[in-house]
Amino acid sequence: MKKLLPLLFVFSFFLSKQSHAQFETVKDSVVQLYGIVMTADSLVGIPAVSVSIKGTTRGTVTNNQGVFSIVALKGDVVEFTHVSYKPKSITVPRNIPGNQYNIVQLMVEDTFYLPATIIKPRPSPEQFARDFANTKVPDDDIEIARQNNDAAKRRILLQSTPSDGGGATAMQFRNIANRAVYQGQIPPMNIFNPAAWSEFIKAWKRGDFKSK
Structure with missing residues (x-):
């Protein structure tokens, strides 16, 4: 039993050193990501932009000035989405010195083209009055x-x-x-x-x- 005590002490010391090394590695990979999302043409902050880490459930949104802050890991892919702008994504560099990283993300407006609609007037006031009078109005809940x-x-x-x-x-x-x-x-x-x-x-x- 006395012979096993030194071996147990060496083994526990080795495990503690290994766990400490793993903790330091994970701690070093965590990055506090700060930034601002702006329009590419006028450099105005875009509010309500969704900022999320790809493949995870972590995310946030920009404030009224387009500023955001989120915790990420080195090598993570950060996605920026908004209903009025084309989506963008960046990769957090793995060789960042320290645990903070600042970016300025520009987004371009996404234009939607709808099919053409031709609005034609009624041929005459008499026909408009006739069609309006003959239009069947569905009954509401009270009726x-x-x-x-x-x-x-x-x-x-x-x-x-x-x-x-x-x-x-x-x-x-x-x-x-x-x-x-x-x-x-x-x-x-x-x-x-x-x-x-x-x-x-x-x-x-x-x-x-x-x-x-």
Whole structure:
């Protein structure tokens, strides 16, 4: 056991030196990247430019003056993108002395060419008035709600819309209750009920029995 102690001490010392060397290497590769993004023609700072490290999730945006700051590694590719300018990218040099690097990035406006559109006037005021009067304006939500609350529309929806679970269950319970009340006797027929005849006549006048 005493013979192993010197070997363990040498091994731990070697691991500590190696870890320290690796830490110094990583520390030396970290770069604080400062810069400003400007227009190539007028040298004006561009705000809201996306600055990101390619292949990573690290990124930032320029402020109102086009200035930005981001942490990168030596050899990283930094991408600059904006909706109005052509994208650009740079590579952080590996032989930078120290851990700071400043750049001035210029961007060129990206021009989009749309197909030509020809706007023609109406041939005459009379035709414009005629087309304007005949234009179908779609109903808004308030008009659709008003139409759905109409009495005739509600009757149509009541006939065509199936019952939900609660309605079907309530109807089934009413049928069971009616059968229990008239158990052992003949249930009354609505053919002799004046109120039922009155409702039938009203429904006939409304046209509820017409084929849709």
